[in-house]
Amino acid sequence: MAFEIKLQRRVEFSETDAAGIVHFSNFFRYMESAEHAFFRSLGYSIMMRRFDPPLGFPRVHVSCDYRSPLRFEDLVEVHLLVRMKKAKVLSYLVKFRNLTAEPSVEAARGVLTVVCVTHASDGQLKARPIPQELADAIEVAPAELLA
Numbered sequence: 330m331a332f333e334i335k336l337q338r339r340v341e342f343s344e345t346d347a348a349g350i351v352h353f354s355n356f357f358r359y360m361e362s363a364e365h366a367f368f369r370s371l372g373y374s375i376m377m378r379r380f381d382p383p384l385g386f387p388r389v390h391v392s393c394d395y396r397s398p399l400r401f402e403d404l405v406e407v408h409l410l411v412r413m414k415k416a417k418v419l420s421y422l423v424k425f426r427n428l429t430a431e432p433s434v435e436a437a438r439g440v441l442t443v444v445c446v447t448h449a450s451d452g453q454l455k456a457r458p459i460p461q462e463l464a465d466a467i468e469v470a471p472a473e474l475l476a
Contacts, residue, residue: 386443393439
C-alpha cells in the first residue's frame with residue numbers, strides 16, 4: 330500500500346510573477362501534478378475511463394500556506410502524503426521544500442481534498458465509493474510524516 334510520492338522540479342520563469350517569485354496559483358498546479366503522479370504510481374490515471382460509468386476525482390477543498398518564496402530555477406521537492414481516506418474521499422497534505430536553499434527550507438504546505446464521482450452521460454457528477462482495488466492500494470501516511 331502507498332501513502333506518498335515525492336517529485337522534484339525546477340521553477341520555470343513563466344511560473345514567476347513581477348516580484349520574481351512563484352505566483353501563488355502555481356502551487357495548486359504542483360499539487361495536482363503530484364496527485365496525478367501518485368495515481369500513476371498505483372497503476373491508475375486520475376481520469377478512470379475503464380470504469381462504467383467513468384470515474385473522476387474533482388476537488389472539493391484546496392488551501393496553501395506560504396512560508397518562504399520560491400524563485401526562478403529553484404529546485405523544489407513536492408511531497409504528497411495521504412492525510413485522510415474515507416469511503417468516497419481522499420485528502421492530501423503537500424509539502425513544498427526548496428532544495429536550492431542552504432539549508433533546504435519548507436516553502437509552503439498545502440491541502441488538497443477530492444471526492445470520487447461517476448460521470449453520467451448527462452454530465453452529472455455523483456459521489457460514489459472509491460473502487461475497492463484502488464482503496465486497497467492507498468493508506469494514510471504515518472502521523473509523524475503529517476506533522
